[in-house]
Amino acid sequence: MTYSIKDINKAAAAHDLELVKGAGYFYWCHPTETDIPSVYVSAFCHLDRAAWESELADAVEHIRLLTVRA
Secondary structure, eight states: OOOOHHHHHHHHGGGTOEEEEOSSSEEEEOSSOOOOOOBOOSSGGGSOHHHHHHHHHHHHHHHHHHHHHO
16 A cells, blocks of 8 residues: 555644645645754655654654744
8 A cells, every 4th residue: 555645644634734745855834833844855755654654753743842942
């Protein structure tokens, strides 16, 4: 079974996140936070499911730290 950006975005939605494809990279969109590290791969298939889930976990933790500091 393939893993797609749609699949990661289903999981990301629980954290108000969306993964968006940019020009040669992917970035996270969040309603209130903009300083979330991007993922620098040119195609979604360059990372496997475990790597994308790790990137999502990192983004969620980054948002948590930003909101704790606010």
